[in-house]
Amino acid sequence: MDLAKVGLKDFSRSAIILIITNAIYAFVMPVIDIFVASYIMRNSNDPSKVILYQLAIYVGIPITFLLNGYLLNKVNIKSLFSLGMLLSGVSMVFMMSLDQIDYFGLMVAGLIMGMSFGLYWANRDYLVLSTTKDRVRNFYYGLETFIYTIIASTVPVIIGWYLMTGHSSGGVGSNEAVNSSYRVITTVVFIITIIASIVFHFGKYEKPKSEKFLYFKFHKLWRKMIQLSILKGLAQGFIVTAPAMLMMKFFHSEGALGSAISIGALIAAVIMLLLGKYSKPKHRLIIFSIGLTCFFLASFFNGLLFNEFGVILFMFLLLIARPVLDIAYFPIQLKVIDVLSSLENRNEFSYILNHEFGLFVGRFIGASTFLVLAFFVNTDIALRYALLIIGSLQLLSIVIAKQLLKQQATLENELLEKEQLEEDTLATKNLNSFTNA
Numbered sequence: 001m002d003l004a005k006v007g008l009k010d011f012s013r014s015a016i017i018l019i020i021t022n023a024i025y026a027f028v029m030p031v032i033d034i035f036v037a038s039y040i041m042r043n044s045n046d047p048s049k050v051i052l053y054q055l056a057i058y059v060g061i062p063i064t065f066l067l068n069g070y071l072l073n074k075v076n077i078k079s080l081f082s083l084g085m086l087l088s089g090v091s092m093v094f095m096m097s098l099d100q101i102d103y104f105g106l107m108v109a110g111l112i113m114g115m116s117f118g119l120y121w122a123n124r125d126y127l128v129l130s131t132t133k134d135r136v137r138n139f140y141y142g143l144e145t146f147i148y149t150i151i152a153s154t155v156p157v158i159i160g161w162y163l164m165t166g167h168s169s170g171g172v173g174s175n176e177a178v179n180s181s182y183r184v185i186t187t188v189v190f191i192i193t194i195i196a197s198i199v200f201h202f203g204k205y206e207k208p209k210s211e212k213f214l215y216f217k218f219h220k221l222w223r224k225m226i227q228l229s230i231l232k233g234l235a236q237g238f239i240v241t242a243p244a245m246l247m248m249k250f251f252h253s254e255g256a257l258g259s260a261i262s263i264g265a266l267i268a269a270v271i272m273l274l275l276g277k278y279s280k281p282k283h284r285l286i287i288f289s290i291g292l293t294c295f296f297l298a299s300f301f302n303g304l305l306f307n308e309f310g311v312i313l314f315m316f317l318l319l320i321a322r323p324v325l326d327i328a329y330f331p332i333q334l335k336v337i338d339v340l341s342s343l344e345n346r347n348e349f350s351y352i353l354n355h356e357f358g359l360f361v362g363r364f365i366g367a368s369t370f371l372v373l374a375f376f377v378n379t380d381i382a383l384r385y386a387l388l389i390i391g392s393l394q395l396l397s398i399v400i401a402k403q404l405l406k407q408q409a410t411l412e413n414e415l416l417e418k419e420q421l422e423e424d425t426l427a428t429k430n431l432n433s434f435t436n437a
Helices: 013-025 029-044 047-071 077-097 103-131 134-168 171-200 220-236 242-250 254-278 281-305 308-344 348-376 379-394 396-436
Strands: none
Touching: 013 103, 013 134, 013 171, 029 047, 029 077, 029 103, 029 134, 029 171, 047 103, 047 242, 047 348, 047 379, 077 103, 077 171, 103 308, 103 348, 134 171, 134 254, 134 281, 134 308, 220 308, 220 348, 220 379, 220 396, 242 308, 242 379, 254 308, 281 308, 281 379, 281 396, 308 348, 308 396, 348 379, 379 396
16 A cells, blocks of 8 residues: 555544643643753753653653552553553642742652653553554654644743743742742643543553563564664653753743744654655654654754754754654564564563663663763753764664664565465365365
């Protein structure tokens, strides 16, 4: 079938409900990704606290992934996925209730958010895997990213404007006025997570087929995938919070932060929809390479200029790089899981869990790179050069992805030949039995 003609008709009802659920929850993601970090910066003026909060999140994610594996055998996957969305609101409520931004409070809030991400992403990855086929995944992630980037282009502007309205009308107590506005936003976030959870329950989803999910030895193809996950995790170590830290440093305003994020998001949204609609599996390496190059250029210009214009350029390139990377990376990952779960007869979730630990290693190294530079040199050097170090290292992913896709194609051909041989043998046996009869 011509993949250029893939459309919504190719999705199951459950896949469409999953897209709608994620579209609703997408209104929450910019708040979590951007404005929680800006809230910490506003109330502590300490970038290292933002990174420590992020580290707490990254510690909570793999622990919850592991816990989720056990819970899937006893608890409906709908409940676990819904709980993941709801916990993001709980984490923000806890954060806003703190009298001061101390390390203990940040760690607790971060761990709760990590549990939220763990439950959400562990089950989301499996749900996409179980409700879609490889040929439609480019379009699935393109459509999902298109929706997300459209929302991500409007929500930051609205929230930034709302926060600055509170700032301008607050007089002497303007900082408290902004904090009150953050609490209102948190309430709205909590309501949205409830709505998303309700919508999700209209779909029908099955739990993973096998009870065993914890393995320590994997096929050599999967080891390549883990190498990719570590490199991907490097950027995730603080790329979520880096934009907020840079914007608050140079512009000192959530309004500027929201406007800057929206500029490139609309362009990225159109690119994602077109890529998802018209690209084929064979284009994934090219798309992946373009995303990595954009990320490197973003970090390069930030390090070279390190001023207002450099930050705007960084934000624009990053807004293109992140979704372009995802539209290639996730289908590559899921296709590898398809192949290996069939070959090794293992639960798909076992690969999702192991992949998360690869991401954790990368995230820890990425966040630690920033913290080491911040504590032993200074935060400006960390903001300027940690991104450049990571952006350069991530270019290695192009070579690894090329090797992985080549090995995957070889393995698929071997599996097809084996299946064909088994079918021919069975057909011969049936024919002999019929002749003898």
